[in-house]
Amino acid sequence: MSEKNRDGKRTARERLAVEREKQKSAEKRRRALIVGASVVCVLGLAAVIGVVAANAGKDDGDSEAGPVVAPSGAQGEDSLALPVGEQSAKSTLTVWEDFRCPACKSFETTYRQTVHELTAAGQLKVEYHLATIIDGNMGGSGSRKAANAAACAQDTGKFTAYHDVLYDNQPPETDDAFASNDRLIELAAKVDGLDTPAFRTCVTDGTHDAWVDKSNEAFTSSDFTGTPTVLLNGTNIYQDQSMTPAKLKQMVEDAAKG
Numbered sequence: 001m002s003e004k005n006r007d008g009k010r011t012a013r014e015r016l017a018v019e020r021e022k023q024k025s026a027e028k029r030r031r032a033l034i035v036g037a038s039v040v041c042v043l044g045l046a047a048v049i050g051v052v053a054a055n056a057g058k059d060d061g062d063s064e065a066g067p068v069v070a071p072s073g074a075q076g077e078d079s080l081a082l083p084v085g086e087q088s089a090k091s092t093l094t095v096w097e098d099f100r101c102p103a104c105k106s107f108e109t110t111y112r113q114t115v116h117e118l119t120a121a122g123q124l125k126v127e128y129h130l131a132t133i134i135d136g137n138m139g140g141s142g143s144r145k146a147a148n149a150a151a152c153a154q155d156t157g158k159f160t161a162y163h164d165v166l167y168d169n170q171p172p173e174t175d176d177a178f179a180s181n182d183r184l185i186e187l188a189a190k191v192d193g194l195d196t197p198a199f200r201t202c203v204t205d206g207t208h209d210a211w212v213d214k215s216n217e218a219f220t221s222s223d224f225t226g227t228p229t230v231l232l233n234g235t236n237i238y239q240d241q242s243m244t245p246a247k248l249k250q251m252v253e254d255a256a257k258g
Helices: 003-055 102-120 133-138 142-155 159-168 181-188 197-205 209-220 245-257
Strands: 082-084 091-097 124-130 229-232
Touching: 082 142, 082 159, 091 102, 091 245, 102 124, 102 159, 102 245, 124 142, 124 209, 133 142, 142 159, 142 181, 142 197, 142 209, 159 181, 181 197, 229 245
Parallel strands: 091 124
Antiparallel strands: 082 124, 091 229
């Protein structure tokens, strides 16, 4: 074999050896990157778990409710009912409602005039109970904040008027417009004497948030299936397909006659 051929084979072997070393080095770097990436993923997962744990139980970005503060004049078990009308009225209309609930607005639109007429005549007492079903179903906090604002209106004796304003200005079910305190305060200007510093503070501080939560818990733990639930002297009249404002009026007037 010539010296030239031997040198050529030696050079080839050397090149092969060098290439193998490069491959070994590349493999080591690849493994190091995989291990490093795995560590980053684990740390990232730990961070995510930490954030989830830290935020567990929080309500759509709102701070947790404080102590239960019932609105002025609230009655019934755990002071969860907001009464309207004469206490001596022989008929009681119990209404479970959600200010974001379209069906609740429909009931109000249909029966409001009759209910106001009967309460003004001293023949009917209404007990309003506030729920936050739409917040739970659609997300958001508009039901809860609107209920708190209504409770704040109750503190100043303006519940009925503000209650009606909220329904007259109810946003579409998927629009959480009532989650805005500014919007709730803006609507209060439609009620004479309601837009006061005390009302604004009550709304922005969520003074009755915990009370609203307790009212909603009472609803969800009941046998009621949805809002509105409307009971006349304990009988669910909302489920009565034959019920009309005229029929409701007649039933209440008959009861008043004794």
